Amino acid sequence: MKDLRIEIRSRVIVNQVAPFAVLVLVLFGFALDADQRTLRLFAPGLFWVAILLCLLLAVQRSVSLEVINDSLLGLKMAGLSPSSIFLGKAMAVFVQMIFLELFLTGGVIIFYGASIDDLALWIVSGLVAALALSATGTLYGALASGLEVRETLLPILLLPVLAPVLIGATKAYSGALGESVTNGWQWTGLLSLFALAALALGAMAYGVLVEE
Amino acid sequence: MEVIQLHEAMVFLGRFPALAGVNLAVHTGEIIALQGPNGAGKTTLLKLCAGLIPLDKGSGKVLGHDLDSEQKSIRRSVAMLGHTSGLYEDLTVDENILFWAQAAGLDRAAAYDRRDDAIQRMGIEERLRRLPVSRLSAGQKRRTSLASLAVRRPQLWLLDEPHSGLDQEGRESVDLFIKEAVKAGATVMIASHELDRINSLSPRVVTIAGGVVAGGEKQ
16 A cells, blocks of 8 residues: 555654654653553553554654645545545555554563563554554544644544543453453453554545545 | 637626726637736736636536536546646656546546657657656646646646746747647636737737736637
8 A cells, every 4th residue: 555655664653653663652651650560450441542542643644744744635636535545555554553552562672571461462452552542533634734833733523522532442451461450351342443443434534524 | 619608707706806897809729928017917817728717697508518517527628737736746747747648537547548648749748757856846736737737638738827937948848839739729818917928829919907807818
Protein backbone atom coordinates (compact mmCIF):
# COMPACT_ATOMS: atom_id res chain seq x y z
CA MET A 1 0.00 0.00 0.00
CA LYS A 2 1.09 3.52 -0.71
CA ASP A 3 1.22 4.68 2.92
CA LEU A 4 3.29 1.69 4.00
CA ARG A 5 5.68 2.13 1.09
CA ILE A 6 6.15 5.77 2.11
CA GLU A 7 6.77 4.68 5.70
CA ILE A 8 9.32 2.06 4.67
CA ARG A 9 11.04 4.73 2.58
CA SER A 10 10.99 7.49 5.20
CA ARG A 11 11.35 5.30 8.32
CA VAL A 12 9.59 7.84 10.53
CA ILE A 13 8.05 5.12 12.72
CA VAL A 14 11.32 3.24 13.10
CA ASN A 15 13.63 6.20 13.55
CA GLN A 16 11.42 8.61 15.43
CA VAL A 17 8.25 7.15 16.87
CA ALA A 18 9.73 3.92 18.24
CA PRO A 19 12.50 5.72 20.16
CA PHE A 20 9.85 8.14 21.44
CA ALA A 21 7.83 5.17 22.69
CA VAL A 22 10.80 3.73 24.55
CA LEU A 23 11.53 7.15 26.01
CA VAL A 24 7.96 7.37 27.32
CA LEU A 25 8.33 3.99 29.04
CA VAL A 26 11.62 5.01 30.61
CA LEU A 27 10.24 8.36 31.76
CA PHE A 28 7.24 6.62 33.31
CA GLY A 29 9.70 4.47 35.26
CA PHE A 30 11.59 7.53 36.49
CA ALA A 31 8.42 9.41 37.35
CA LEU A 32 6.97 6.57 39.35
CA ASP A 33 10.33 5.83 40.98
CA ALA A 34 8.92 2.42 41.74
CA ASP A 35 10.39 -0.99 42.34
CA GLN A 36 10.16 -3.61 39.63
CA ARG A 37 7.20 -5.36 41.28
CA THR A 38 5.17 -2.13 41.11
CA LEU A 39 6.29 -1.38 37.58
CA ARG A 40 5.17 -4.85 36.46
CA LEU A 41 1.78 -4.13 38.01
CA PHE A 42 1.48 -0.84 36.14
CA ALA A 43 3.08 -2.14 32.95
CA PRO A 44 -0.17 -2.81 31.01
CA GLY A 45 -1.51 0.71 31.62
CA LEU A 46 1.80 2.38 30.92
CA PHE A 47 2.24 0.27 27.77
CA TRP A 48 -1.10 1.36 26.35
CA VAL A 49 -0.66 5.01 27.26
CA ALA A 50 2.65 4.93 25.38
CA ILE A 51 0.89 3.27 22.43
CA LEU A 52 -1.83 5.94 22.49
CA LEU A 53 0.77 8.70 22.34
CA CYS A 54 2.46 6.93 19.42
CA LEU A 55 -0.91 6.56 17.70
CA LEU A 56 -1.29 10.35 17.73
CA LEU A 57 2.02 10.67 15.92
CA ALA A 58 1.16 7.94 13.41
CA VAL A 59 -2.24 9.44 12.63
CA GLN A 60 -0.80 12.95 12.30
CA ARG A 61 1.73 11.55 9.87
CA SER A 62 -0.99 9.70 7.92
CA VAL A 63 -3.01 12.91 7.61
CA SER A 64 -0.02 15.05 6.66
CA LEU A 65 0.81 12.74 3.73
CA GLU A 66 -2.39 13.84 2.01
CA VAL A 67 -2.39 17.45 3.19
CA ILE A 68 1.18 18.59 2.46
CA ASN A 69 0.86 18.54 -1.32
CA ASP A 70 -2.92 18.31 -1.37
CA SER A 71 -2.82 14.74 -2.63
CA LEU A 72 -6.31 14.42 -1.19
CA LEU A 73 -7.52 16.49 -4.13
CA GLY A 74 -6.12 13.86 -6.46
CA LEU A 75 -7.73 11.04 -4.48
CA LYS A 76 -11.11 12.76 -4.76
CA MET A 77 -10.66 13.36 -8.49
CA ALA A 78 -9.50 9.80 -9.15
CA GLY A 79 -12.89 8.47 -8.15
CA LEU A 80 -11.60 6.13 -5.46
CA SER A 81 -14.33 5.17 -3.05
CA PRO A 82 -13.88 6.95 0.29
CA SER A 83 -14.33 3.69 2.16
CA SER A 84 -11.43 2.11 0.30
CA ILE A 85 -9.23 5.14 1.04
CA PHE A 86 -10.23 4.87 4.72
CA LEU A 87 -9.52 1.15 4.90
CA GLY A 88 -6.18 1.56 3.15
CA LYS A 89 -5.04 4.31 5.51
CA ALA A 90 -6.38 2.49 8.58
CA MET A 91 -4.55 -0.69 7.61
CA ALA A 92 -1.30 1.23 7.15
CA VAL A 93 -1.66 2.73 10.65
CA PHE A 94 -2.58 -0.75 11.95
CA VAL A 95 0.65 -2.27 10.63
CA GLN A 96 2.64 0.56 12.20
CA MET A 97 0.83 0.03 15.52
CA ILE A 98 1.63 -3.69 15.45
CA PHE A 99 5.29 -2.89 14.92
CA LEU A 100 5.24 -0.45 17.84
CA GLU A 101 3.43 -2.94 20.08
CA LEU A 102 6.06 -5.57 19.37
CA PHE A 103 8.79 -3.04 20.02
CA LEU A 104 7.23 -1.88 23.27
CA THR A 105 6.60 -5.45 24.39
CA GLY A 106 10.34 -5.80 24.38
CA GLY A 107 10.50 -2.55 26.29
CA VAL A 108 8.23 -3.64 29.14
CA ILE A 109 10.03 -6.96 29.40
CA ILE A 110 13.44 -5.32 29.59
CA PHE A 111 12.66 -2.17 31.60
CA TYR A 112 9.81 -3.36 33.81
CA GLY A 113 10.75 -7.01 34.18
CA ALA A 114 7.35 -8.12 32.88
CA SER A 115 6.77 -11.65 31.67
CA ILE A 116 3.91 -12.85 29.53
CA ASP A 117 1.89 -15.67 31.06
CA ASP A 118 -0.76 -15.96 28.34
CA LEU A 119 0.88 -15.30 24.98
CA ALA A 120 -2.26 -16.02 22.96
CA LEU A 121 -4.22 -13.43 24.94
CA TRP A 122 -1.38 -10.94 24.57
CA ILE A 123 -1.27 -11.40 20.80
CA VAL A 124 -5.00 -11.43 20.10
CA SER A 125 -5.86 -8.51 22.37
CA GLY A 126 -2.92 -6.58 20.93
CA LEU A 127 -4.15 -7.14 17.40
CA VAL A 128 -7.72 -6.22 18.20
CA ALA A 129 -6.76 -3.13 20.18
CA ALA A 130 -4.46 -2.01 17.36
CA LEU A 131 -7.36 -2.40 14.92
CA ALA A 132 -9.66 -0.34 17.16
CA LEU A 133 -7.04 2.35 17.60
CA SER A 134 -6.14 2.50 13.91
CA ALA A 135 -9.71 2.70 12.65
CA THR A 136 -10.72 5.33 15.18
CA GLY A 137 -7.51 7.30 14.72
CA THR A 138 -7.87 7.35 10.93
CA LEU A 139 -11.47 8.52 11.19
CA TYR A 140 -10.65 11.31 13.61
CA GLY A 141 -7.60 12.20 11.56
CA ALA A 142 -9.95 12.87 8.65
CA LEU A 143 -12.16 14.93 10.94
CA ALA A 144 -9.24 17.05 12.08
CA SER A 145 -7.57 17.29 8.65
CA GLY A 146 -9.74 20.15 7.47
CA LEU A 147 -9.01 22.21 10.57
CA GLU A 148 -6.21 24.72 10.86
CA VAL A 149 -5.18 23.66 14.35
CA ARG A 150 -5.40 19.94 13.70
CA GLU A 151 -2.07 19.13 15.42
CA THR A 152 -3.38 20.30 18.79
CA LEU A 153 -7.03 19.50 18.21
CA LEU A 154 -6.58 15.85 17.23
CA PRO A 155 -5.45 14.68 20.70
CA ILE A 156 -8.35 16.53 22.33
CA LEU A 157 -10.85 14.92 19.97
CA LEU A 158 -9.35 11.44 19.80
CA LEU A 159 -8.10 10.53 23.25
CA PRO A 160 -11.43 10.71 25.10
CA VAL A 161 -13.02 8.49 22.45
CA LEU A 162 -10.24 5.94 22.90
CA ALA A 163 -10.64 5.73 26.68
CA PRO A 164 -12.68 2.49 26.41
CA VAL A 165 -9.92 0.95 24.28
CA LEU A 166 -7.32 2.01 26.83
CA ILE A 167 -9.32 0.44 29.64
CA GLY A 168 -10.12 -2.75 27.75
CA ALA A 169 -6.59 -3.25 26.43
CA THR A 170 -5.07 -2.59 29.84
CA LYS A 171 -7.39 -5.13 31.47
CA ALA A 172 -6.64 -7.69 28.77
CA TYR A 173 -2.89 -7.19 29.09
CA SER A 174 -3.11 -7.37 32.90
CA GLY A 175 -4.65 -10.78 32.45
CA ALA A 176 -1.99 -11.78 29.91
CA LEU A 177 0.79 -10.76 32.30
CA GLY A 178 -0.85 -12.66 35.12
CA GLU A 179 -0.99 -9.47 37.16
CA SER A 180 -4.73 -9.69 37.78
CA VAL A 181 -7.49 -12.26 37.87
CA THR A 182 -9.43 -10.37 35.21
CA ASN A 183 -10.83 -12.43 32.36
CA GLY A 184 -8.75 -10.88 29.63
CA TRP A 185 -10.66 -12.68 26.90
CA GLN A 186 -13.91 -10.95 27.84
CA TRP A 187 -12.19 -7.60 27.54
CA THR A 188 -10.75 -8.70 24.19
CA GLY A 189 -14.29 -9.47 23.06
CA LEU A 190 -15.39 -5.95 23.97
CA LEU A 191 -12.39 -4.54 22.12
CA SER A 192 -13.45 -6.55 19.07
CA LEU A 193 -16.89 -4.93 19.13
CA PHE A 194 -15.29 -1.49 19.39
CA ALA A 195 -12.98 -2.29 16.49
CA LEU A 196 -15.83 -3.51 14.27
CA ALA A 197 -17.92 -0.45 15.10
CA ALA A 198 -15.00 1.87 14.37
CA LEU A 199 -14.32 0.18 11.02
CA ALA A 200 -17.97 0.34 9.99
CA LEU A 201 -18.39 3.95 11.06
CA GLY A 202 -15.14 4.95 9.41
CA ALA A 203 -16.05 3.32 6.11
CA MET A 204 -19.39 5.16 6.09
CA ALA A 205 -18.29 8.54 7.41
CA TYR A 206 -14.86 9.02 5.84
CA GLY A 207 -16.23 10.27 2.53
CA VAL A 208 -18.37 12.91 4.21
CA LEU A 209 -15.47 14.11 6.34
CA VAL A 210 -12.97 14.58 3.51
CA GLU A 211 -15.37 16.36 1.17
CA GLU A 212 -15.03 20.12 1.26
CA MET B 1 -19.66 20.43 -28.30
CA GLU B 2 -19.87 22.59 -25.22
CA VAL B 3 -17.51 21.21 -22.61
CA ILE B 4 -18.58 23.70 -19.96
CA GLN B 5 -21.94 25.43 -19.76
CA LEU B 6 -22.64 27.68 -16.81
CA HIS B 7 -25.77 29.75 -16.46
CA GLU B 8 -26.01 32.23 -13.58
CA ALA B 9 -23.80 29.93 -11.53
CA MET B 10 -23.43 30.93 -7.90
CA VAL B 11 -21.19 29.42 -5.23
CA PHE B 12 -21.25 30.58 -1.65
CA LEU B 13 -18.39 30.10 0.78
CA GLY B 14 -20.33 30.56 3.98
CA ARG B 15 -22.30 33.70 3.26
CA PHE B 16 -19.70 35.07 0.86
CA PRO B 17 -20.62 34.76 -2.83
CA ALA B 18 -17.36 33.47 -4.28
CA LEU B 19 -19.10 33.15 -7.65
CA ALA B 20 -21.96 35.60 -8.03
CA GLY B 21 -23.70 34.57 -11.24
CA VAL B 22 -21.23 33.24 -13.79
CA ASN B 23 -22.28 32.69 -17.38
CA LEU B 24 -19.69 30.76 -19.37
CA ALA B 25 -19.58 28.49 -22.38
CA VAL B 26 -16.42 26.62 -23.34
CA HIS B 27 -16.11 24.49 -26.44
CA THR B 28 -14.01 21.41 -27.15
CA GLY B 29 -10.42 22.18 -27.96
CA GLU B 30 -10.43 25.70 -26.55
CA ILE B 31 -7.74 27.11 -24.32
CA ILE B 32 -9.36 29.43 -21.81
CA ALA B 33 -7.33 31.81 -19.70
CA LEU B 34 -9.16 32.92 -16.56
CA GLN B 35 -7.75 36.26 -15.69
CA GLY B 36 -8.41 38.31 -12.61
CA PRO B 37 -6.94 39.60 -9.39
CA ASN B 38 -6.46 37.48 -6.28
CA GLY B 39 -9.82 36.63 -4.72
CA ALA B 40 -11.74 37.18 -7.95
CA GLY B 41 -13.10 33.63 -8.00
CA LYS B 42 -10.76 31.91 -10.48
CA THR B 43 -9.88 28.97 -8.23
CA THR B 44 -13.49 28.63 -7.10
CA LEU B 45 -14.59 28.45 -10.73
CA LEU B 46 -12.01 25.76 -11.46
CA LYS B 47 -13.12 23.73 -8.44
CA LEU B 48 -16.74 24.09 -9.48
CA CYS B 49 -15.98 22.81 -12.97
CA ALA B 50 -13.98 19.95 -11.44
CA GLY B 51 -17.03 18.85 -9.46
CA LEU B 52 -15.26 19.49 -6.19
CA ILE B 53 -17.65 22.07 -4.77
CA PRO B 54 -21.41 22.20 -5.13
CA LEU B 55 -23.34 24.67 -7.23
CA ASP B 56 -25.51 26.70 -4.89
CA LYS B 57 -27.66 28.49 -7.46
CA GLY B 58 -27.97 28.53 -11.22
CA SER B 59 -27.25 25.62 -13.50
CA GLY B 60 -24.29 24.08 -15.17
CA LYS B 61 -22.94 21.12 -17.08
CA VAL B 62 -19.41 19.88 -17.56
CA LEU B 63 -18.77 17.32 -20.30
CA GLY B 64 -22.51 16.76 -20.45
CA HIS B 65 -22.77 15.93 -16.73
CA ASP B 66 -24.97 18.01 -14.48
CA LEU B 67 -23.05 19.94 -11.83
CA ASP B 68 -25.80 19.41 -9.27
CA SER B 69 -26.15 15.66 -9.47
CA GLU B 70 -23.23 14.14 -11.35
CA GLN B 71 -20.15 15.52 -9.60
CA LYS B 72 -18.46 12.12 -9.34
CA SER B 73 -18.81 11.53 -13.08
CA ILE B 74 -17.32 14.94 -13.76
CA ARG B 75 -14.32 14.25 -11.53
CA ARG B 76 -13.41 11.09 -13.40
CA SER B 77 -13.20 12.91 -16.73
CA VAL B 78 -11.44 16.04 -15.53
CA ALA B 79 -7.88 16.66 -14.36
CA MET B 80 -7.20 19.49 -11.96
CA LEU B 81 -3.78 20.76 -11.02
CA GLY B 82 -3.84 23.07 -8.02
CA HIS B 83 -1.14 25.20 -6.47
CA THR B 84 0.65 22.20 -4.99
CA SER B 85 2.12 19.18 -6.76
CA GLY B 86 -0.35 16.56 -5.53
CA LEU B 87 2.57 14.13 -5.32
CA TYR B 88 3.96 12.00 -2.52
CA GLU B 89 7.41 13.33 -1.72
CA ASP B 90 8.92 10.04 -0.52
CA LEU B 91 7.82 8.06 -3.58
CA THR B 92 9.77 8.10 -6.82
CA VAL B 93 8.54 9.67 -10.05
CA ASP B 94 7.68 6.21 -11.39
CA GLU B 95 5.86 5.22 -8.23
CA ASN B 96 3.84 8.42 -8.09
CA ILE B 97 2.66 8.19 -11.68
CA LEU B 98 1.90 4.48 -11.35
CA PHE B 99 -0.04 5.09 -8.15
CA TRP B 100 -2.24 7.67 -9.80
CA ALA B 101 -2.78 5.43 -12.82
CA GLN B 102 -3.93 2.61 -10.56
CA ALA B 103 -6.02 4.98 -8.44
CA ALA B 104 -7.87 5.91 -11.63
CA GLY B 105 -8.96 2.28 -11.92
CA LEU B 106 -6.53 1.08 -14.59
CA ASP B 107 -5.48 -2.55 -14.38
CA ARG B 108 -1.81 -3.33 -13.76
CA ALA B 109 -0.74 -3.72 -17.39
CA ALA B 110 -2.62 -0.63 -18.57
CA ALA B 111 -1.27 1.40 -15.63
CA TYR B 112 2.33 0.51 -16.55
CA ASP B 113 1.70 1.35 -20.21
CA ARG B 114 0.06 4.67 -19.43
CA ARG B 115 2.83 5.54 -17.00
CA ASP B 116 5.53 4.97 -19.59
CA ASP B 117 3.54 6.87 -22.20
CA ALA B 118 2.95 9.84 -19.89
CA ILE B 119 6.61 9.98 -18.89
CA GLN B 120 7.65 10.03 -22.54
CA ARG B 121 5.09 12.69 -23.47
CA MET B 122 6.11 14.91 -20.57
CA GLY B 123 9.77 14.58 -21.51
CA ILE B 124 10.74 13.29 -18.08
CA GLU B 125 14.32 12.08 -18.30
CA GLU B 126 15.12 8.47 -17.59
CA ARG B 127 17.58 9.40 -14.83
CA LEU B 128 14.82 11.13 -12.87
CA ARG B 129 12.37 8.24 -12.82
CA ARG B 130 13.83 6.49 -9.81
CA LEU B 131 14.43 9.64 -7.79
CA PRO B 132 12.10 10.52 -4.93
CA VAL B 133 9.95 13.52 -5.80
CA SER B 134 11.48 15.45 -2.90
CA ARG B 135 14.72 15.68 -4.87
CA LEU B 136 13.20 17.17 -8.01
CA SER B 137 13.26 20.80 -9.06
CA ALA B 138 10.01 22.79 -9.25
CA GLY B 139 9.81 22.33 -13.00
CA GLN B 140 10.49 18.59 -12.78
CA LYS B 141 7.80 18.24 -10.10
CA ARG B 142 5.33 20.14 -12.27
CA ARG B 143 5.99 17.81 -15.19
CA THR B 144 5.60 14.81 -12.89
CA SER B 145 2.30 16.21 -11.61
CA LEU B 146 1.06 16.67 -15.17
CA ALA B 147 2.17 13.15 -16.08
CA SER B 148 0.31 11.80 -13.04
CA LEU B 149 -2.84 13.46 -14.34
CA ALA B 150 -2.20 12.61 -17.99
CA VAL B 151 -2.42 8.86 -17.29
CA ARG B 152 -6.17 9.35 -16.86
CA ARG B 153 -6.43 10.89 -20.35
CA PRO B 154 -8.85 13.57 -19.17
CA GLN B 155 -11.04 15.46 -21.61
CA LEU B 156 -10.80 18.67 -19.61
CA TRP B 157 -7.74 20.12 -17.91
CA LEU B 158 -8.16 22.69 -15.15
CA LEU B 159 -4.85 24.30 -14.28
CA ASP B 160 -4.50 26.76 -11.42
CA GLU B 161 -1.44 28.98 -11.90
CA PRO B 162 0.52 26.23 -13.72
CA HIS B 163 3.51 28.49 -14.41
CA SER B 164 3.86 29.68 -10.84
CA GLY B 165 7.36 29.20 -9.42
CA LEU B 166 8.82 27.91 -12.68
CA ASP B 167 11.82 29.19 -14.61
CA GLN B 168 11.65 29.89 -18.34
CA GLU B 169 12.39 26.30 -19.29
CA GLY B 170 9.74 25.02 -16.91
CA ARG B 171 7.13 27.43 -18.27
CA GLU B 172 7.93 26.42 -21.83
CA SER B 173 7.51 22.73 -21.01
CA VAL B 174 4.09 23.46 -19.46
CA ASP B 175 3.09 25.46 -22.54
CA LEU B 176 4.20 22.62 -24.80
CA PHE B 177 2.19 20.15 -22.74
CA ILE B 178 -0.94 22.33 -23.00
CA LYS B 179 -0.61 22.63 -26.78
CA GLU B 180 -0.21 18.87 -27.12
CA ALA B 181 -3.18 18.18 -24.86
CA VAL B 182 -5.38 20.40 -27.02
CA LYS B 183 -3.99 18.79 -30.16
CA ALA B 184 -5.06 15.44 -28.71
CA GLY B 185 -8.62 16.72 -28.31
CA ALA B 186 -8.71 17.99 -24.75
CA THR B 187 -9.94 21.35 -23.54
CA VAL B 188 -7.83 23.43 -21.17
CA MET B 189 -8.83 26.12 -18.70
CA ILE B 190 -6.00 27.97 -16.99
CA ALA B 191 -6.34 30.35 -14.07
CA SER B 192 -3.62 32.94 -13.96
CA HIS B 193 -3.21 36.50 -12.86
CA GLU B 194 -0.15 36.79 -15.11
CA LEU B 195 -1.68 36.99 -18.58
CA ASP B 196 1.58 37.84 -20.28
CA ARG B 197 2.94 34.41 -19.34
CA ILE B 198 0.27 32.50 -21.25
CA ASN B 199 -0.13 34.73 -24.30
CA SER B 200 1.94 32.32 -26.38
CA LEU B 201 -0.93 29.82 -26.09
CA SER B 202 -3.34 32.23 -27.80
CA PRO B 203 -6.06 31.60 -25.31
CA ARG B 204 -9.52 33.05 -25.15
CA VAL B 205 -9.26 35.35 -22.19
CA VAL B 206 -12.13 35.33 -19.71
CA THR B 207 -11.87 38.04 -17.11
CA ILE B 208 -13.29 37.38 -13.68
CA ALA B 209 -13.80 40.10 -11.11
CA GLY B 210 -15.84 39.99 -7.93
CA GLY B 211 -17.11 36.51 -8.68
CA VAL B 212 -18.62 37.34 -12.07
CA VAL B 213 -17.34 37.10 -15.60
CA ALA B 214 -16.51 40.59 -16.79
CA GLY B 215 -15.70 39.72 -20.38
CA GLY B 216 -14.90 36.98 -22.92
CA GLU B 217 -17.51 34.56 -21.62
CA LYS B 218 -18.83 33.44 -24.98
CA GLN B 219 -17.20 33.03 -28.32
